[in-house]
Amino acid sequence: xxxxxxxxxxxxxxxxxxxxxxxxxxxxxxxxxxxxxxxxxxxxxxxxxxxxxxxxxxxxxxxxxxxxxxxxxxxxxxxxxxxxxxxxxxxxxxxxxxxxxxxxxxxxxxxxxxxxxxxxxxxxxxxxxxxxxxxxxxxxxxxxxxxxxxxxxxxxxxxxxxxxxxxxxxxxxxxxxxxxxxxxxxxxxxxxxxxxxxxxxxxxxxxxxxxxxxxxxxxxxxxxxxxxxxxxxxxxxxxxxxxxxxxxxxxxxxxxxxxxxxxxxxxxxxxxxxxxxxxxxxxxxxxxxxxxxxxxxxxxxxxxxxxxxxxxxxxxxxxxxxxxxxxxxxxxxxxxxxxxxxxxxxxxxxxxxxxxxxxxxxxxxxxxxxxxxxxxxxxxxxxxxxxxxxxxxxxxxxxx
Amino acid sequence: xxxxxxxxxxxxxxxxxxxxxxxxxxxxxxxxxxxxxxxxxxxxxxxxxxxxxxxxxxxxxxxxxxxxxxxxxxxxxxxxxxxxxxxxxxxxxxxxxxxxxxxxxxxxxxxxxxxxxxxxxxxxxxxxxxxxxxxxxxxxxxxxxxxxxxxxxxxxxxxxxxxx
Numbered sequence: 001x002x003x004x005x006x007x008x009x010x011x012x013x014x015x016x017x018x019x020x021x022x023x024x025x026x027x028x029x030x031x032x033x034x035x036x037x038x039x040x041x042x043x044x045x046x047x048x049x050x051x052x053x054x055x056x057x058x059x060x061x062x063x064x065x066x067x068x069x070x071x072x073x074x075x076x077x078x079x080x081x082x083x084x085x086x087x088x089x090x091x092x093x094x095x096x097x098x099x100x101x102x103x104x105x106x107x108x109x110x111x112x113x114x115x116x117x118x119x120x121x122x123x124x125x126x127x128x129x130x131x132x133x134x135x136x137x138x139x140x141x142x143x144x145x146x147x148x149x150x151x152x153x154x155x156x157x158x159x160x161x162x163x164x165x166x167x168x169x170x171x172x173x174x175x176x177x178x179x180x181x182x183x184x185x186x187x188x189x190x191x192x193x194x195x196x197x198x199x200x201x202x203x204x205x206x207x208x209x210x211x212x213x214x215x216x217x218x219x220x221x222x223x224x225x226x227x228x229x230x231x232x233x234x235x236x237x238x239x240x241x242x243x244x245x246x247x248x249x250x251x252x253x254x255x256x257x258x259x260x261x262x263x264x265x266x267x268x269x270x271x272x273x274x275x276x277x278x279x280x281x282x283x284x285x286x287x288x289x290x291x292x293x294x295x296x297x298x299x300x301x302x303x304x305x306x307x308x309x310x311x312x313x314x315x316x317x318x319x320x321x322x323x324x325x326x327x328x329x330x331x332x333x334x335x336x337x338x339x340x341x342x343x344x345x346x347x348x349x350x351x352x353x354x355x356x357x358x359x360x361x362x363x364x365x366x367x368x369x370x371x372x373x374x375x376x377x378x379x380x381x382x383x384x385x386x387x388x389x390x391x392x393x394x395x396x397x398x399x400x
Numbered sequence: 401x402x403x404x405x406x407x408x409x410x411x412x413x414x415x416x417x418x419x420x421x422x423x424x425x426x427x428x429x430x431x432x433x434x435x436x437x438x439x440x441x442x443x444x445x446x447x448x449x450x451x452x453x454x455x456x457x458x459x460x461x462x463x464x465x466x467x468x469x470x471x472x473x474x475x476x477x478x479x480x481x482x483x484x485x486x487x488x489x490x491x492x493x494x495x496x497x498x499x500x501x502x503x504x505x506x507x508x509x510x511x512x513x514x515x516x517x518x519x520x521x522x523x524x525x526x527x528x529x530x531x532x533x534x535x536x537x538x539x540x541x542x543x544x545x546x547x548x549x550x551x552x553x554x555x556x557x558x559x560x561x562x563x564x
Contacts, residue, residue, distance in 0.1 A: 083412035092411055141412070151416060151428045151440035151450035156408050163411045264433070329448030386446065 010060055017061040021050065025279055036146055037374050038139040040341050041367045043279055047286015048294065048363065065284040071234070072281030073349070074251040075274040076342055078233045080137060080166060081255020082267050086207045089256065092163035099157070099319040100164030103337075106311040108133040114304050120355040123179045127351035130172055131362055132308040136341025137162045139370055143336060143377050154329040157320045158336045169343060170199050170252055173350070174245040180351050181244070195245045202236070202250065206257035213257045219265035226269040229258065248346055278342070285345050288352070289359040297357055301364030309338040309369060309376075328380070331389050335380050339373035340366055428453075437461050466525045473520055473527055477546065490552045491522070492559055494541040499562035506533025513563060514554040516547030 025039075028046055032039040093100075111132030115125040140162060144150055174195030179188055206213075217228050233254045240250025258266055316334030325333065348362030379385050406418040414432040421427060426442035428450060435458070440450040456464070477489040494501065500508050510516050521528040521535065522542040528535065537543075545555055557564070 088409065088411040091409065137412075148450065148453050150410070150413060151430050151438060151442075151453050153418075153426075153442075153448040153450075156410060156416075159411050159413065325448050326446060328446045332449070 014061045014064050018064060021046070021061075021283065022279075025283065029279075035374075036378070038136075038142055038339070038341065038370055039279070040136070040139065040282055040345075041370045043282035044286045044345075044363050044367060047283040048289060048291040049286075050283075051287035051289060051291060062287065065280060065287055068277055068280035069284035069349075070247070070281075072274075072277035072279070072284075073248050073346055074234060074237045075270060076278050076281065076346070077248040077252040078229075078237075078255040079267065079270055079274045081252040082258060082263050082270070083137075084163060084166070084256060085259050085263070086210055086256055089163060089167055090207070092160045093167060096160040096164055096319075099161055099315075099322070100168070102318060103161050103165065103315045104133060104168065106315045107308055110307050110311055111304070114300075114307070115355070118300065118355075118357075120358070123176075124351065124354035124358055126179055127176055127347055127354055127358060128304075128361075130169075130176060130347045131340065131344040131365065132304065133172075134165050134169060134340060134343040134347075135162060135312065135337045136339045136343065136366075136370070137166060139339035139341045139373065140336055143339070143374065147377060147381065149332065149336070152329065152332065154316075154320045154323070154325045154333040154336075157323050157325065157333050158316065161315070161319060161337060165343075166252070170203065170249050171196055173249050173347070174199060176347060176350055177244055177246045180354050191244060194243065198240065198243055198245045199249060199253070202240070202253045203256075206253050210257045210259050214259050214262040217258075217262050217266070219261040222265070222269050225262070225265055226273075229254075229262075229266045229270065230273070246350060282342075282345065285349055285359070286363065289363050291360075293357065293360045294364065297361045297364050300357075301361055301368060304361070305365050305368040305372065308340075309372060312338045327389055328386050331385070332377075332380050335373065335376045338369055338376065340369045463525065466527065470522060470525070470527050473529065473544065477519065477544065486548055487546060488549055488552055489519075489544065489546045490556070492543045492545060492552075492556050494537055494539060494543060495560050496539045498537075498539075498559055500537050500559060501539045503537060504533060505531055505535045505537055508537075508558060509563075510545075510555055510558060513558060514547065514551045516545045516551040516555040518543055518545055520544040 025043060025046060028042040029039045032042050108129040112125040112129035114132075115128035116122075120128070140158060144152075144155060144158070149155055175192050178191035178195050181188075181191070216232075217225050219225060233251050236254045237247035237250040240253075241247040255263075313331070313334030316337040317330040320330040320333035344362055344366050348359050352359045404420060406420075408416045408418065410416055410430070414430060416431075417429045419427045419429075425444060426447055428438075428440035428442070430438040430440060430453070432438070437456045437458075438453045439456050440453040443449045443451040474489075505518065505521075510518055518531060519529070520543075521531050521537075522544065523538060523540075543559065545552060547555065
């Protein structure tokens with residue numbers, strides 16, 4: 001009797017813990033909204049506070065959060081894929097190759113160099129490169145909306161860089177997944193080659209047969225659509241993970257394959273689920289990260305954030321200049337690209353084993369860039385900022 | 401003068417159309433993928449920055465589009481009457497007790513009887529330009545007419561009371 005009791009009790013405790021945490025997160029979400037911040041950093045902080053080495057460890061519900069977090073990543077990426085149509089991806093790729101390349105070089109390389117200077121291995125260096133490379137499309141898009149910049153002329157520059165980064169992740173994530181297994185160089189290269197080949201095949205199917213796949217679902221019945229799209233996404237994600245392409249990439253590609261009204265209805269039914277499980281994912285990342293190591297990574301995190309926010313601003317500035325945008329718009333584009341978020345955490349989650357400090361560093365890094373980007377983006381709207389940036393280069397004397 | 405409208409894709413968001421006005425200001429219409437619309441006005445000092453963006457509902461967009469096309473029709477007419485002495489334009493509302501309600505426009509024989517031309521009919525805020533004689537008149541139609549003062553008065557009487 002007594003031996004059977006704990007499992008019932010455990011379930012009850014899990015429900016109580018999860019309930020309390022969700023309630024707390026809802027409060028954090030409101031605070032974040034009040035501050036004009038993305039809730040991601042606050043969720044991370046909540047996870048850190050309740051996790052290993054935090055102020056109030058919650059061990060019982062670890063299992064729930066582990067599975068929930070995995071589903072969270074899958075949903076995050078599936079909805080990202082649903083945002084884009086195959087055409088938009090190909091157009092974006094064709095039009096903004098140069099900007100995408102510049103973005104990768106300017107941001108990934110400092111990240112890799114930073115990891116190597118800290119004495120971390122090559123696998124960790126590749127991971128940190130990715131963490132610094134990818135702007136958070138979620139946070140960047142939220143900033144654009146919150147600040148009323150959707151119609152701005154520099155916005156397409158930001159969006160096309162986001163598209164290319166997201167597409168690049170389809171190849172980058174499997175590469176990292178293959179590298180972290182820590183095999184020999186030859187075996188690693190072999191695994192990467194297989195992963196890239198699998199991605200190419202799925203991408204080809206998604207682009208070529210997207211409409212056929214979409215026809216499997218009906219956009220008008222919410223429940224079968226929800227179950228069907230979620231089922232297909234998790235199935236492909238799981239199979240992708242099985243052949244060591246990351247699950248996230250499988251989900252992303254399913255999202256791309258769906259198009260038209262099915263994609264729009266799927267976005268509507270899946271968004272609330274995504275919000276729940278993505279929040280669980282961020283909290284879980286915090287839970288799994290050893291909070292007691294945070295103090296050690298604050299200074300490196302600040303340094304890395306300062307360097308790579310600078311390189312992002314440069315990326316956006318140069319890309320916007322190429323697109324014929326004026327000086328204030330170039331600054332807005334650059335600053336708009338600085339927040340790192342969900343992808344950086346996904347990468348850190350995959351590669352957490354490569355260096356003990358990687359996960360805490362990623363948490364601190366995302367925290368600083370999201371808060372920094374939000375503040376800077378507002379700053380760039382002030383008259384003072386415009387005056388200062390306009391003064392940088394002598395303006396040709398006005399006619400009168 | 402040609403009007404240049406630029407179309408820009410916003411991946412994951414929608415489409416933006418830009419119009420550079422003759423006065424050098426920029427206007428944008430953003431169509432979101434979920435069907436929402438936004439009207440944007442750009443800053444004069446910082447022409448890349450959208451200073452004001454307004455959410456426009458489907459009904460409002462339709463009303464605005466009609467307003468513009470109707471006012472264009474009227475301004476063209478006004479220009480016409482300004483250029484020609486003694487020619488006026490008038491919008492005559494078809495009364496509910498008119499004998500022509502639910503009958504084709506041709507039955508009124510307006511041109512033969514009053515020497516007045518019918519240029520357009522405005523119905524439910526939509527403009528029917530150059531209506532054909534077969535167009536069935538409805539109660540509350542606004543009939544846009546061009547003619548002499550006396551002709552227009554005669555046309556108003558004709559629509560209200562039928563042929564004298």
